[in-house]
Amino acid sequence: MENIIHSVKNLSIGFRSKKNDEISILRNVTTNIKKGETVGIVGESGSGKSTLALAMMGYVKQGLYTIEGECLFESSNLLKMKNKDLEQIRGRKIAMIPQNAGQSLTPNLKIGYQIDEALRLHTKFNKNERDKKISELLNKVRLPSPETMAFRYPHELSGGQQQRVAVAMALAGKPDLLLLDEPTTGLDVTTQAHVLELLKFIAKDTGTSMVYVSHDLGAIAQVSDRIIVMYAGEIVLEGPARSILKSPIHPYTYGLLKSIPKLSLSGLPDSMPGSQPQPGNIGIGCSFYDRCKIAEDKCKKNSPSLEHILELQTSVRCFNYKNLKKFNDKINSITQKKNISKGVNEILNLTDVSISYAKQKILDQILNKITDTNPTVKDINIEIKKGETIALVGESGSGKSTILKSIAGLLKIKDGKIKFENDRVLSSDLKKRDSNDLRAIQLIFQNPDESLNPNHTVEQILSQPLKLYFSLTGNELKKKVAELLNKVRLGEFYMTRYPRQLSGGEKQRVAVARAFAAKPDIILCDEVTSALDVSVQAAVLNLLQTLKEDFGTTYIFVSHDLAVVRAISDRVAVLYQGRLCEIGPSKNVYQFPSHPYTEVLLGAVLEPDPDIKPKLVAKDIVEEKPPEKGCCFQGRCPRILGDKCKNETPPWQIGDDGNAIRCHISVEDLKKNQIKK
Amino acid sequence: MLFLIIKRIFLGLITLFIVSLITFIGTEVLPGDACTTYLEREAYGAALEACYKRLGLDIPAYERYLSWAYNVIQGDFGYSLSGQMPINEVLGPRIKNSMVLASAAIIIGIPLALILGIITALWRDKLPDITISTITIFAMTIPEFISATLLILIVAIWLQWLPGIVIVPTDVTFFELLPNIILPVIAIAMIMTAHMARMVRSSVIQVMATDYVQMAILKGVPYWQMVFKHVLPNALLPAINVVALTIAWLLGGVVVTEVVFNYPGLGRLVIESISNRDLPTVQALAIILASIYVSINLIADLMTLMLNPRLKSLQIRK
Numbered sequence: 003m004e005n006i007i008h009s010v011k012n013l014s015i016g017f018r019s020k021k022n023d024e025i026s027i028l029r030n031v032t033t034n035i036k037k038g039e040t041v042g043i044v045g046e047s048g049s050g051k052s053t054l055a056l057a058m059m060g061y062v063k064q065g066l067y068t069i070e071g072e073c074l075f076e077s078s079n080l081l082k083m084k085n086k087d088l089e090q091i092r093g094r095k096i097a098m099i100p101q102n103a104g105q106s107l108t109p110n111l112k113i114g115y116q117i118d119e120a121l122r123l124h125t126k127f128n129k130n131e132r133d134k135k136i137s138e139l140l141n142k143v144r145l146p147s148p149e150t151m152a153f154r155y156p157h158e159l160s161g162g163q164q165q166r167v168a169v170a171m172a173l174a175g176k177p178d179l180l181l182l183d184e185p186t187t188g189l190d191v192t193t194q195a196h197v198l199e200l201l202k203f204i205a206k207d208t209g210t211s212m213v214y215v216s217h218d219l220g221a222i223a224q225v226s227d228r229i230i231v232m233y234a235g236e237i238v239l240e241g242p243a244r245s246i247l248k249s250p251i252h253p254y255t256y257g258l259l260k261s262i263p264k265l266s267l268s269g270l271p272d273s274m275p276g277s278q279p280q281p282g283n284i285g286i287g288c289s290f291y292d293r294c295k296i297a298e299d300k301c302k303k304n305s306p307s308l309e310h311i312l313e314l315q316t317s318v319r320c321f322n323y324k325n326l327k328k329f330n331d332k333i334n335s336i337t338q339k340k341n342i343s344k345g346v347n348e349i350l351n352l353t354d355v356s357i358s359y360a361k362q363k364i365l366d367q368i369l370n371k372i373t374d375t376n377p378t379v380k381d382i383n384i385e386i387k388k389g390e391t392i393a394l395v396g397e398s399g400s401g402k403s404t405i406l407k408s409i410a411g412l413l414k415i416k417d418g419k420i421k422f423e424n425d426r427v428l429s430s431d432l433k434k435r436d437s438n439d440l441r442a443i444q445l446i447f448q449n450p451d452e453s454l455n456p457n458h459t460v461e462q463i464l465s466q467p468l469k470l471y472f473s474l475t476g477n478e479l480k481k482k483v484a485e486l487l488n489k490v491r492l493g494e495f496y497m498t499r500y501p502r503q504l505s506g507g508e509k510q511r512v513a514v515a516r517a518f519a520a521k522p523d524i525i526l527c528d529e530v531t532s533a534l535d536v537s538v539q540a541a542v543l544n545l546l547q548t549l550k551e552d553f554g555t556t557y558i559f560v561s562h563d564l565a566v567v568r569a570i571s572d573r574v575a576v577l578y579q580g581r582l583c584e585i586g587p588s589k590n591v592y593q594f595p596s597h598p599y600t601e602v603l604l605g606a607v608l609e610p611d612p613d614i615k616p617k618l619v620a621k622d623i624v625e626e627k628p629p630e631k632g633c634c635f636q637g638r639c640p641r642i643l644g645d646k647c648k649n650e651t652p653p654w655q656i657g658d659d660g661n662a663i664r665c666h667i668s669v670e671d672l673k674k675n676q677i678k679k
Numbered sequence: 680m681l682f683l684i685i686k687r688i689f690l691g692l693i694t695l696f697i698v699s700l701i702t703f704i705g706t707e708v709l710p711g712d713a714c715t716t717y718l719e720r721e722a723y724g725a726a727l728e729a730c731y732k733r734l735g736l737d738i739p740a741y742e743r744y745l746s747w748a749y750n751v752i753q754g755d756f757g758y759s760l761s762g763q764m765p766i767n768e769v770l771g772p773r774i775k776n777s778m779v780l781a782s783a784a785i786i787i788g789i790p791l792a793l794i795l796g797i798i799t800a801l802w803r804d805k806l807p808d809i810t811i812s813t814i815t816i817f818a819m820t821i822p823e824f825i826s827a828t829l830l831i832l833i834v835a836i837w838l839q840w841l842p843g844i845v846i847v848p849t850d851v852t853f854f855e856l857l858p859n860i861i862l863p864v865i866a867i868a869m870i871m872t873a874h875m876a877r878m879v880r881s882s883v884i885q886v887m888a889t890d891y892v893q894m895a896i897l898k899g900v901p902y903w904q905m906v907f908k909h910v911l912p913n914a915l916l917p918a919i920n921v922v923a924l925t926i927a928w929l930l931g932g933v934v935v936t937e938v939v940f941n942y943p944g945l946g947r948l949v950i951e952s953i954s955n956r957d958l959p960t961v962q963a964l965a966i967i968l969a970s971i972y973v974s975i976n977l978i979a980d981l982m983t984l985m986l987n988p989r990l991k992s993l994q995i996r997k
Binding site: 056059061064085086088089090091092093094097098100102105106107108109110111119120123124155157168171175 | 888889890891892893894895896897898899900901902908909912913916986987988989
């Protein structure tokens with residue numbers, strides 16, 4: 003096979019445990035990368051996908067070592083190569099585009115220097131040619147004003163720009179193979195779509211082979227020709243992108259696809275039970291046995307091998323894959339959530355709320371002068387009814403978490419009122435709230451690793467709100483803790499465990515249980531699923547929905563993920579730069595006509611379907627501050643009308659369906675233009 | 680930037696003012712004063728009164744403070760009570776001696792600490808690291824009065840290579856002083872180098888584990904280029920402040936070491952003037968030591984600011 007550029011042969015990588023056992027993270031991985039091909043490697047955290055990508059550059063992280071196998075590039079094994087020889091290949095023949103470019107660019111060196119370094123190492127250009135090449139590269143990755151960009155430091159760029167610099171750096175050595183390790187994770191939806199589009203263009207333009215590692219099937223679907231699915235350190239499925247995404251023949255891939263919330267469907271995605279086994283805890287049978295719907299007895303005792311099916315050009319590691327075929331037509335079906343009757347009573351009301359991060363100068367404080375005429379969050383009016391789930395969506399900097407914090411009393415509001423139950427004004431100062439108000443509003447944070455005290459057992463964590471608000475003690479307390487654990491589907495035996503002994507999903511369940519321990523009326527969910535794997539995310543979403551049905555709690559759900567929001571919420575508020583753009587019932591917000599910003603956001607969502615392409619309608623720029631006057635979205639709006647948008651604050655237009663859009667363009671015109679497309 | 684420097688200098692002056700007030704009040708409320716100490720058993724009646732009058736201790740405390748402060752601003756610290764000579768003359772040679780000791784320790788200790796720290800970090804858990812780390816931890820844990828005494832015992836008494844105790848007049852010339860400072864410098868440098876080497880080690884190890892260093896490796900950057908361009912500038916930034924504090928500590932007189940070696944530096948002067956209730960000298964020393972700390976910290980902060988692009992642009996934006 004002439005056109006194979008990189009091949010991985012029977013690769014196992016692992017580490018020695020404290021008991022000196024050999025524990026493998028990667029197990030017998032074999033695959034080939036062809037010239038000009040883009041291969042997507044997909045898997046959840048801990049599946050070994052990043053270890054595989056790094057091994058393909060001959061790099062094994064500290065503490066790990068190669069157990070067996072080889073990574074062949076130009077017929078030499080990179081894993082046995084000397085550092086000196088590797089330096090000739092890394093950056094020149096194989097280049098890496100890292101996850102989180104912000105942390106992967108050296109903070110004390112200018113952008114230009116870091117690109118120049120790669121050029122100096124891997125090309126024969128002289129100083130002048132290199133300078134020219136730097137601006138050429140910066141231009142190619144579509145960074146604004148490449149001349150001045152070279153003299154800036156990494157921290158002076160936005161996340162999307164940093165990622166582009168990393169791409170430019172990787173392209174500097176004209177590599178034959180590009181390895182991309184979650185290159186768009188952590189970027190805003192619109193930025194992510196733009197960066198992906200750039201990567202696709204580069205692949206086509208330069209004919210470079212790419213290996214795209216990600217947990218995000220949506221991103222993988224957009225770029226890959228071929229997909230490798232990894233589970234617990236093994237390849238479980240490998241084949242052409244389309245057939246893997248449309249009719250997966252491995253139960254894990256099937257479950258994974260089912261657990262992704264989709265933009266086009268309302269309702270909650272199915273979750274997969276259990277979680278991926280930890281390295282070292284994998285039994286003799288199939289590693290997916292515990293979570294598999296179609297498992298049989300033989301799966302428990304024998305580990306299936308990777309079987310190649312010629313007519314599908316697919317390799318699959320499953321005894322029963324044929325049985326899965328009959329499920330495949332249901333891949334796009336979704337369970338509808340129960341329509342629970344929502345109260346008509348208003349529980350929380352935000353009136354003209356604005357929040358400012360600007361510090362007042364001492365003199366202005368004394369004179370009681372308001373200096374900040376352009377606060378971070380402004381004019382927020384939202385009424386929240388008892389028992390509904392309202393979502394706040396927007397990109398980073400949209401003020402969605404800021405609003406949540408001030409409802410929780412963690413941030414003082416500058417203007418406006420937050421009213422709670424029967425028009426009682428809620429103080430925005432936590433210390434002035436009484437115990438009952440504190441109990442009524444609970445928070446669940448994004449990252450359970452940081453929100454749970456590592457030195458407390460689960461029992462202690464859950465006891466705290468019970469002691470504080472209900473003064474429970476002794477057996478009564480213990481009984482209640484056990485009850486809570488059962489509610490979030492964790493057994494009583496979890497009581498004595500510490501957070502570090504729990505998986506990510508289990509930790510978030512404990513955090514959910516802690517919030518519910520206070521019997522709150524409102525729970526504020528701040529990106530509660532974004533740190534979780536997709537299959538776990540679906541489980542947490544389902545849990546939140548069931549608990550809500552049982553307790554009638556109101557959720558205020560903040561997320562950047564439009565598909566997740568679609569799955570869980572009844573009503574959606576779209577925010578840009580701390581201003582409301584659109585608010586309405588979930589099904590209407592996700593339907594045209596929409597506010598141009600909602601349109602941009604919806605267009606940028608990546609679906610795990612190679613046939614649905616993102617629509618990039620707005621410029622990819624980052625605005626640091628909201629504009630002083632006019633519409634908040636004027637700087638990026640694809641449908642801007644002119645001076646009117648720049649000078650006048652747009653009016654609210656409320657449709658018959660209860661959907662309110664704040665735009666100068668009439669709803670009829672928006673409808674005409676958006677639906678035509 | 681300029682505004683920042685002015686602001687920091689202003690804050691430094693306020694610090695100095697507070698320090699002078701505290702030392703003044705402190706020495707004032709302590710029982711006994713210069714005259715009772717000086718006159719000992721004759722400290723009563725007319726002799727005591729005459730002494731008070733001579734030293735100006737009969738006027739109210741706040742008036743004394745004000746006139747003292749006024750003179751200090753003009754660079755005059757007044758008269759020492761015990762030695763009966765201008766404090767400026769007492770301080771001059773002491774400062775010089777302390778500077779000699781400190782500079783020698785800095786010149787030897789800081790580069791050594793950096794090199795040892797970097798070596799131990801780059802060869803982490805290998806033989807060089809294990810050997811050096813064991814020695815540094817050992818050097819760190821031995822109190823300086825023990826190591827100083829041991830040095831005197833071994834080098835000066837057993838081997839008789841160097842003088843054990845510094846017996847020179849306060850105003851010796853530099854070259855006369857030189858053989859005398861070797862042992863004190865070793866005693867100080869040992870503990871200082873050990874502390875700093877440990878700090879540099881952990882800082883370098885931390886930076887070596889960052890994503891950007893991994894990225895540099897994956898970019899094909901040769902090892903030493905990576906170390907000098909990507910690792911050290913970032914690892915040594917936090918070291919600047921520690922180095923500054925160490926320098927300030929050294930310049931301020933290493934009290935214990937100076938006493939053990941009978942070294943005529945600032946540190947010993949502090950002890951002497953406190954036990955003599957020499958209030959003007961104590962005040963002068965407090966002001967001088969405080970200004971050393973304030974100015975060296977200011978220099979260190981400005982250096983960090985200059986070298987760290989992230990802080991620099993933050994300041995400019997403000």
